Amino acid sequence: MSKIEFPLVTRNLGAIDPESLEAYAAVGGYASLKRALTEMTSEAVLEAVDKSGLRGRGGGGFPTGRKWRFCREAPGEPKFIICNGSEGDPGAFLDRAVMEGDPHAIVEGMAIGAYAIGAGQGFIYVGHEYPLAATRLRQAIAQAKEKGFLGEKILGTPFSFDIQVRRGAGAYVCGEETALINFIQGTIGEPRNRPPYPPQQGLWGQPTIINNVETWANVPVIIDKGAAWFAAIGTKNSKGTKVFSVAGRVKKPGIVEVPMGTPLRQVIFDLGGGIKRDREFKAVLTSGPGGGVLPRQFLDIPVEFESFQAAGANLGSGSMVVMDEGCCMVDVARYFLEFSHDESCGKCTPCREGTKQLLKILTGITQGNGTEEDLALMEELCATMAAASLCGLGQSAVNPVLSTLKYFREEYEAHVRDKKCPALVCRPLLTYTVDPETCTGCLACLRECQVGAITGDVEEPQEIDQELCIKCGMCHAVCKFDAVKVES
Amino acid sequence: MTDPERLETILSRYEGVAADLIPVLQDIQDEFNYLPKDELKIVAGRLNVPLTQVYSVATFYKGFALEPRGVHHVQVCRGTTCHLHGGTRLAEGVVRRLGIEPGQTTPDGQFSLETVKCVGKCGAAPVLAVDADYFGEVGVDGVTRILRTYRKPK
Numbered sequence: 001m002s003k004i005e006f007p008l009v010t011r012n013l014g015a016i017d018p019e020s021l022e023a024y025a026a027v028g029g030y031a032s033l034k035r036a037l038t039e040m041t042s043e044a045v046l047e048a049v050d051k052s053g054l055r056g057r058g059g060g061g062f063p064t065g066r067k068w069r070f071c072r073e074a075p076g077e078p079k080f081i082i083c084n085g086s087e088g089d090p091g092a093f094l095d096r097a098v099m100e101g102d103p104h105a106i107v108e109g110m111a112i113g114a115y116a117i118g119a120g121q122g123f124i125y126v127g128h129e130y131p132l133a134a135t136r137l138r139q140a141i142a143q144a145k146e147k148g149f150l151g152e153k154i155l156g157t158p159f160s161f162d163i164q165v166r167r168g169a170g171a172y173v174c175g176e177e178t179a180l181i182n183f184i185q186g187t188i189g190e191p192r193n194r195p196p197y198p199p200q201q202g203l204w205g206q207p208t209i210i211n212n213v214e215t216w217a218n219v220p221v222i223i224d225k226g227a228a229w230f231a232a233i234g235t236k237n238s239k240g241t242k243v244f245s246v247a248g249r250v251k252k253p254g255i256v257e258v259p260m261g262t263p264l265r266q267v268i269f270d271l272g273g274g275i276k277r278d279r280e281f282k283a284v285l286t287s288g289p290g291g292g293v294l295p296r297q298f299l300d301i302p303v304e305f306e307s308f309q310a311a312g313a314n315l316g317s318g319s320m321v322v323m324d325e326g327c328c329m330v331d332v333a334r335y336f337l338e339f340s341h342d343e344s345c346g347k348c349t350p351c352r353e354g355t356k357q358l359l360k361i362l363t364g365i366t367q368g369n370g371t372e373e374d375l376a377l378m379e380e381l382c383a384t385m386a387a388a389s390l391c392g393l394g395q396s397a398v399n400p401v402l403s404t405l406k407y408f409r410e411e412y413e414a415h416v417r418d419k420k421c422p423a424l425v426c427r428p429l430l431t432y433t434v435d436p437e438t439c440t441g442c443l444a445c446l447r448e449c450q451v452g453a454i455t456g457d458v459e460e461p462q463e464i465d466q467e468l469c470i471k472c473g474m475c476h477a478v479c480k481f482d483a484v485k486v487e488s
Numbered sequence: 489m490t491d492p493e494r495l496e497t498i499l500s501r502y503e504g505v506a507a508d509l510i511p512v513l514q515d516i517q518d519e520f521n522y523l524p525k526d527e528l529k530i531v532a533g534r535l536n537v538p539l540t541q542v543y544s545v546a547t548f549y550k551g552f553a554l555e556p557r558g559v560h561h562v563q564v565c566r567g568t569t570c571h572l573h574g575g576t577r578l579a580e581g582v583v584r585r586l587g588i589e590p591g592q593t594t595p596d597g598q599f600s601l602e603t604v605k606c607v608g609k610c611g612a613a614p615v616l617a618v619d620a621d622y623f624g625e626v627g628v629d630g631v632t633r634i635l636r637t638y639r640k641p642k
Contacts, residue, residue: 169514188545336568
């Protein structure tokens with residue numbers, strides 16, 4: 001894990017035993033819950049979260065305090081709270097790290113939130129891919145119950161609250177809050193129209209708060225240090241810190257936490273260690289399939305909600321996948337559409353059909369069958385999907401396409417006009433040849449070739465028959481001597 | 489009916505309401521390695537949920553299988569970072585070596601293959617997982633060696 005410059009959310013990661021409540025308590029854990037319950041009214045707790053300026057870390061950036069107030073003031077009992085630990089975006093692993101490394105912080109944050117809005121039952125939704133996180137959270141809940149931090153009459157006060165863990169069953173769309181509610185209710189994870197928003201009508205039609213892992217983990221810090229202390233960190237409208245999982249073509253992939261307002265460059269180059277093999281930075285993908293790419297001219301923008309939005313990206317889930325000159329933007333857009341198409345629940349037409357058509361067009365382009373008209377057609381499709389899709393999945397699935405078209409149009413043009421992939425990624429547009437000088441004749445490529453396109457004797461240079469070659473690239477992948485050359 | 493006792497043990501952990509459906513199905517999936525038809529009928533009756541809804545849930549979520557899965561569950565990560573680090577080729581390499589497509593099980597019942605969206609181990613891309621074991625920076629040529637260790641009769 002990379003060096004953490006400013007740990008609030010990640011304060012305990014790797015520092016304490018996540019399976020021990022005592023270890024969490026030894027670093028001040030559950031002191032915030034105790035203070036909230038014994039020294040503060042529920043209104044004062046809500047006020048503190050509101051004044052801190054904390055905004056939801058799951059993507060929307062909605063002010064947490066305001067959301068809580070909607071729920072608290074909404075008519076209807078019982079009320080529920082949910083921790084969204086779906087973290088479905090590929091390339092994001094910060095919530096996983098917190099759930100696995102500091103589960104008690106989430107439990108404590110939720111208990112404080114439940115006190116503030118008057119909820120008696122909470123749920124933690126943990127993504128299907130994260131079995132260890134679910135185990136750790138269940139263990140933390142059991143320990144907290146045993147010590148009286150959860151359950152009936154917590155710490156001797158009239159406040160009672162319990163949490164259940166629900167393990168995901170493998171549907172990305174369940175990260176969307178109304179789909180997540182359906183999941184907990186035991187049905188298929190299809191989203192529904194909003195309003196009504198969950199703080200008015202959520203789980204079983206009751207007022208419900210849904211915040212993500214990082215948001216909940218911030219709550220004990222706010223109660224501990226105070227709203228003013230928290231609000232002093234960050235920028236005018238983005239308070240506190242932001243955790244990122246930095247991966248892709250960086251030297252030091254891992255988790256970093258920085259104050260809001262830190263330049264993007266610092267996150268990627270100082271904390272992420274810069275680009276692998278010192279190649280050229282091309283762009284950073286933020287927030288997965290619903291995010292956008294930020295090219296090099298944005299390296300000096302501050303990390304905060306507003307500046308990212310203005311640049312056409314999204315702070316979102318906090319994933320950053322860094323790309324160098326060897327990454328093809330058309331291929332990346334196609335990859336994300338494949339993902340969104342696969343994960344579209346199929347309920348609404350713009351998303352179900354739109355992702356299908358976008359994927360078809362993008363696949364055509366990466367295979368050398370694209371035309372310039374395709375680019376205009378995609379823009380039109382994207383506009384429809386963004387406007388008419390039922391939930392965030394379809395609305396934001398267009399972002400990778402629109403942002404790559406905006407900043408890397410020449411790369412699309414090379415694919416459709418010249419049938420070339422400048423980054424040497426789109427395999428149908430490539431030619432594989434063996435360099436007779438470097439080939440040792442080890443036959444690794446020959447054995448791998450499924451179509452018998454490679455011929456040559458042992459310890460003699462191999463040759464690729466271009467007529468037979470299906471451009472699968474396996475010869476290039478298995479060559480240990482870099483003797484298979486790729487051109488476009 | 490294959491094994492009523494195993495199912496009863498699972499059902500006894502729950503209150504028996506409709507909202508228990510997904511956790512119950514998950515326990516059955518873990519216990520039986522798939523969702524057997526007869527068990528699903530009993531679950532529908534006990535939770536008072538229409539069988540059509542049980543089927544709808546069982547087929548909506550990728551974590552459920554209506555056919556038995558292999559002894560070993562092979563997952564190839566198709567996350568973004570894995571994609572940038574040769575994840576596609578890795579997936580193709582595994583498909584070729586196992587002789588099955590994602591979602592299928594080998595005829596000997598040893599391996600089932602699945603591509604998953606992201607296992608969150610992006611620092612080690614591309615990642616291949618077999619059961620609970622994760623393998624990082626796996627090249628196409630490394631797949632056979634990994635699979636061999638699981639192929640041994642237990």
